[in-house]
Amino acid sequence: MGRTFFVGGNWKCNGTSEEVKKIVSTLNAGQVPSQDVEVVVSPPFVFLPLVKNELRPDFHVAAQNCWVKKGGAFTGEVSAEMLVNLSIPWVILGHSERRAILGESDEFVGDKVAYAISQGLKVIACVGETLEQRESGSTIDVVAAQTKAIADRVKDWTKVVIAYEPVWAIGTGKVASPAQAQEVHAELRKWLQANVSAEVAASTRIIYGGSVNGANCKELAAQPDIDGFLVGGASLKPEFIDIIKSAEVKKNT
Numbered sequence: 001m002g003r004t005f006f007v008g009g010n011w012k013c014n015g016t017s018e019e020v021k022k023i024v025s026t027l028n029a030g031q032v033p034s035q036d037v038e039v040v041v042s043p044p045f046v047f048l049p050l051v052k053n054e055l056r057p058d059f060h061v062a063a064q065n066c067w068v069k070k071g072g073a074f075t076g077e078v079s080a081e082m083l084v085n086l087s088i089p090w091v092i093l094g095h096s097e098r099r100a101i102l103g104e105s106d107e108f109v110g111d112k113v114a115y116a117i118s119q120g121l122k123v124i125a126c127v128g129e130t131l132e133q134r135e136s137g138s139t140i141d142v143v144a145a146q147t148k149a150i151a152d153r154v155k156d157w158t159k160v161v162i163a164y165e166p167v168w169a170i171g172t173g174k175v176a177s178p179a180q181a182q183e184v185h186a187e188l189r190k191w192l193q194a195n196v197s198a199e200v201a202a203s204t205r206i207i208y209g210g211s212v213n214g215a216n217c218k219e220l221a222a223q224p225d226i227d228g229f230l231v232g233g234a235s236l237k238p239e240f241i242d243i244i245k246s247a248e249v250k251k252n253t
């Protein structure tokens with residue numbers, strides 16, 4: 001299939017410089033099969049240079065957001081050009097916390113993804129339904145609409161990793177079951193096949209996020225359409241190394 005397992009650590013708005021240095025030294029000491037897994041950690045903006053300088057060279061960094069167009073008079077924003085200028089290769093866009101709390105629409109997220117790619121960034125694009133949407137049976141429609149807003153604007157899918165993060169599973173300890181996650185990942189792949197191309201469907205990594213930890217990662221990783229994880233809380237802890245190691249499950253499937 002050729003989809004390298006991908007493990008992202010989203011540190012969100014956490015950490016002091018001392019704590020960040022500690023996490024980086026734990027990561028640097030971890031024994032992981034780095035040829036079988038792509039690892040990207042995403043500290044808050046202010047810690048990006050520190051982490052980039054101190055992190056082992058086989059792991060990479062991502063920003064947690066960037067502005068929707070060229071920088072300028074946008075107080076408080078950080079532009080895609082600035083990230084490129086600092087050689088930050090990745091950015092997370094469309095996280096549900098930004099969609100829900102800051103009101104980012106599907107279209108706005110799509111515009112951000114397209115602009116970031118146009119500037120040379122690679123994007124972890126997040127999609128996912130709320131509990132209410134799941135209970136009303138609209139999960140697939142919601143994630144398809146979020147993906148469509150990206151597909152309408154993006155041509156180069158080699159620069160995109162899709163993170164399926166059900167909102168009800170984020171930070172709640174309520175992980176999606178392997179079957180629940182697999183079902184949505186398979187539907188997303190089908191959507192890509194029907195609406196983008198068979199090649200993009202086969203090659204795009206679709207990773208899962210929402211209460212992933214060292215104990216539940218292997219069973220999730222064994223699902224055929226789960227190509228890795230976007231980890232929040234557990235990415236701040238030593239168990240992140242165990243989650244990276246779950247890439248080994250893929251070698252045997």
Ligand SMILES: O=C(CO)COP(=O)(O)O
Nearest residue numbers: 010170171210211232233
């Ligand atoms: O939002 C997430 C990653 O982007 C998931 O967060 P948790 O792993 O803390 O549930």
